Amino acid sequence: MVSSAGDNVCETLSEPLSQVMTLLGKRWTGVVWSTLMQGPVYFSDLKRGIPGINDRILNERLVELVDLGLATRTVIDGRPIRVRYELTGRGAAIRPALDELTRWAQEHLQPPAR
Amino acid sequence: MVSSAGDNVCETLSEPLSQVMTLLGKRWTGVVWSTLMQGPVYFSDLKRGIPGINDRILNERLVELVDLGLATRTVIDGRPIRVRYELTGRGAAIRPALDELTRWAQEHLQPPAR
DNA sequence: TGGGTTACTTAGAAAAAGTAAGTGGGGTCG
DNA sequence: CGACCCCACTTACTTTTTCTAAGTAACCCA
Incomplete structure (x- = not known):
């Protein structure tokens, strides 16, 4: 779609941006992905470190990230057994x-009501 | 939470990043926001330009963006009446x-199956 | 035994998103 | 006139996703 004179006709969003926004458009994906940014983390620590997330969705989102090649899952055979998740280079x-998102939010979003 | 020697204990995500990820974690928010980036657009053109979105959610997401001060809504009293949406400076x-998201997706996401 | 840890899994409820049709205001065409 | 179109929502209902709570199996300790 091309913008004609004076019209506000709209171009379809670029495929890459559309795809990544669709990815981020599932509840908790962005939060989990961002949290893994700090380095390898155990499932239980992720659960404790992300306020409000439940086991079920945490597991589901981690599986999705692993399936997409954005994270790896390593079983640590200790007592008790633990599972570690870590971003891949792509992730x-x-x-x-x-x-940039952090920068934008710091400047344009207000702190949550106390 | 502080990382102790050898442990993978996990810090809570920064509040700004958590907030913007929660925003983007609603289906279609990121796609609509990104689409508005190209300039003012009419509701009907937005609907036609975003494959797969329905009126109901499009309206809801636009209302949310406006309520957050990220977009403005202007009624154009033509024949037929039209409504234009436009990002604010903040948006x-x-x-x-x-x-950056586009750059990442271009490099790390594969094109959708044809 | 009861309590704790772990990483899921299951069952059902609640919320969000999707689908289809409608509303009220306008218009054109046969 | 009726039938169709446009517009921006709105409504009613269905389907999907997310949430809640409990459970599982394997271990540990007092």
């Missing part, structure tokens, strides 16, 4: 975007 | 993040 490469 | 300021 970690989104950092510049996260930095 | 438009997210562009650097969108550019």
Whole structure:
């Protein structure tokens, strides 16, 4: 769609941006992905470190990230058994975007009501 | 939470990033926001330009963006009446993040199956 | 035994998103 | 006139997603 004189006709969003926004458009994906940015984390620590998330969705989102090749899952055979998740290079490469999102939010979103 | 020697204990995500990820974590918000980036658009053109979105959710997401001060809504009293949506300065300021997301997706997401 | 840990899994409820049709205001055409 | 079109929502209902709560199996300890 091309913008004609004076009209506000709208172009379809670029496929890459549309795809990543669809990815982020599932509840908790962005939060989990961003949290993994700090390095390898155990499932239980992720659960404790993300306020409001439930086991079920945490597991589901982690599986999705792993299936997309954005994270790896490593079973640590200790007592008790623990599972560690870590971003792959591809998953970690989104950092510049996260930095820009953080910058935008710091400037334009207000702190939550206390 | 502080990472102790050898442990993978996890820090809570920064509040700004958590907030913007929660915003983007609603289906269609990111797609609608990104689409408005190209300039003022009529509701009907938005609907035609975003494959897969329905009136109901499009309206709801636009209302949310307006309520958050990220977009404005202007009624154009023509024949037929039309409504135009446009990002505010705050809403438009997210562009650097969108550019980074696009860059990441171009490099790390594969094109959808044909 | 009861309590704790772990990473899921299951069952059902609640919320969100999707689908289809409608509303009220306008218009054109046969 | 009726039938169709446009517009921006709105309504009613269905389907999907997310949430809540409890459970599982494997371990540990007092």
